[in-house]
Amino acid sequence: MKAEIISIGDELLIGQVVNTNASWLGEQFSLAGIQIVRVTVVGDTREHILTAFDRAWAEHDVVVVTGGLGPTHDDITRETVCSFFDTPLVFSQLALDDITTMFRERNRPLSDLNRDQAMVPASARVIRNAHGTAPGYHFQSGEKHFFVAPGVPYEMHAMIEDDILPLLRTALRNTHESVTMLTTGIPESALAEQLDGIEGLETCVGVAFLPSPMGVRIRLTAKGTEHTDCQDALRRVENFVRDRAAEYIFGTDRQTLEEMVGRLLMERGLQLSVAESCTGGVITDKLTNISGSSAWFERGAVTYSNESKTAMLGVSSDLIAAHGAVSRETAEAMAQGIRLHSGSDIGLSTTGIAGPTGATPEKPVGLVWIGLSTAATRFAYPFYFGSNRIRTKQRAAQAALDMVRRNLLSLPQVPTILTKTP
């Protein structure tokens, strides 16, 4: 089953709005086993919309159109789709009831513009909108489907999840399951070596490695006609990955590393504090993005100057003078300092050269020392994150959070592959 997404709206073409609808749809459809073969973006122009409809309907089994269903005059998707399918607008009591309910709940009067949204293409099935006023439309011809949904993300999401995908899954007549395993601390090539043999393990389970600066995601997708077989095969491949790459896997699907670290701290009743130099607040920003983080995150110190490392963390100026601010000794002393000053169970630190300036032959741009201190142990390791300042901050934050995860789970501290000089 091949599909095309058509996104409609001038604001997409001039770059005022990023087309996150298309990427969200791409992910949902891929996970459901439907291949998106093209995304076409056109403006609110009849001629361009019609050309896109023509081609998509001729060439693909499923077409999903989003955008241009609003009540104002610049939204022309409804009229254009009527003309494309050669069908008139008719009144839908179902659509009007939904619109009326929505306005009653919001305690706002119904305008004529909104009432007009209950006029729908005669040959379409109405897709109800749980979060807005514009209903969606579903045209079908044999095995082919043409859907139209609003461009407002949460309105469109609900229609896809509650109506369109269930319908297409039934049409697909096969089960399709997937899981994405999230790893960090190991490059794609090394991970592929660890997982050698995974490709041929189960013929019905596809494997994709999805690398990013924050880590590699492994997506396992099982397709099969028998639900149980399919689930079993997927679990076998998942276990194969867990057996061979256990220490690198921090979560699945949409989890984040900071969320997993927070959960571990919470379970164990422990508190974390952080002393950041080169990461400049990225770690504490990530931690405090999690609602309820005040239960396990005590404080952070962004010690950019040497003086602040001494004053806020008790790192002796002699130590900094002897080893430099970017050194194992300083990283360890920072982690120890923030732990003791805060009374937290774990102290975490970063100190490095984010660049582009500040490098020496021994300490290149991208070198970051990450340190950790608990009552039981104290250590620091060097990492090399390349020459992009922002990316170095992000990658160092991820590696630092992973150090906490590894400590809490009693895993080997640092993957050796990353501690080598480049």
Place this chain on the structure above:
Amino acid sequence: MKAEIISIGDELLIGQVVNTNASWLGEQFSLAGIQIVRVTVVGDTREHILTAFDRAWAEHDVVVVTGGLGPTHDDITRETVCSFFDTPLVFSQLALDDITTMFRERNRPLSDLNRDQAMVPASARVIRNAHGTAPGYHFQSGEKHFFVAPGVPYEMHAMIEDDILPLLRTALRNTHESVTMLTTGIPESALAEQLDGIEGLETCVGVAFLPSPMGVRIRLTAKGTEHTDCQDALRRVENFVRDRAAEYIFGTDRQTLEEMVGRLLMERGLQLSVAESCTGGVITDKLTNISGSSAWFERGAVTYSNESKTAMLGVSSDLIAAHGAVSRETAEAMAQGIRLHSGSDIGLSTTGIAGPTGATPEKPVGLVWIGLSTAATRFAYPFYFGSNRIRTKQRAAQAALDMVRRNLLSLPQVPTILTKTP
């Protein structure tokens, strides 16, 4: 002049990567007066790429292709464009020199895969890549242009800015100038009121308000055949905006508020330190994204717990008990505390309820007190940023940085519109 963008890559179709390249190109081309009429996204599949090339080249004056130029076997854009233009690959000494230089700078050995990237389509002009190994290609036929650039954003951006747009601007033969004025601290509707009359001021200057949670951008676009007239008209509208909304404008085009604050601090030889509670490190993260920030940023404290506010900033526990952690008194004491402890010239603080929990009837989710302290003054103001946790952190950071800007420029401290309760 009508253009189409073709984005190539499986990762775009499955939603692994959001197509920010297309929105960036859309913005740049619109600003240059070139209309993007379609964006087509296809995967790394020869047949689909060729269909997209065919249609774009037949229907539009300018085609910009990005992606699929990497050195591995799944990148097939180069081979496909050769077959589309029926031209062989030939060796380019210029491309090899650039690639060799890049590897020498990174102190890494040149692989055969990278050496192969110096093979380019014979009928294309090579577009040099200042930041990566894949050169771009430029095919021309009469007045029509077909460009191919890598999908790596910063490599593509440089090619567009340094090569492709200057060339197209010359081809356009009319001047098209624009400036984007960046404001913060004033909602779109209030800004539009301040600037009432701007639309009719100069017929050849278009005005667009582009709102975002961080502030409203005002894009002024002048079109005309006479360069001087066009520039003059644009300057008149720009001055109109500056006269009426001076205090809200922090910069133009791609500048950031943190960059402007850093520049002001640098010019005045002042240092800033920051105490963050609810923003959790966002402010120091933004400040330290700027290369050279150690000259004017001294330290940050992320005081999430009440104890840390007392220990790191000297905020008395009696004061917190009397007024609460989210209060004018605590915000002022935090700003004062970080200033005195750091010896910096300016202390900045945030304390608020990012939510979703922690609210009371008097202190709703989204309430943030922002405080500032210098040797001469000390104050704090309340802001209301709504119920989204992440957005509240971001908006509070922006408002806090703007407070520093306003202080440095002796502007009225806080726009009254934002200090009202919702």
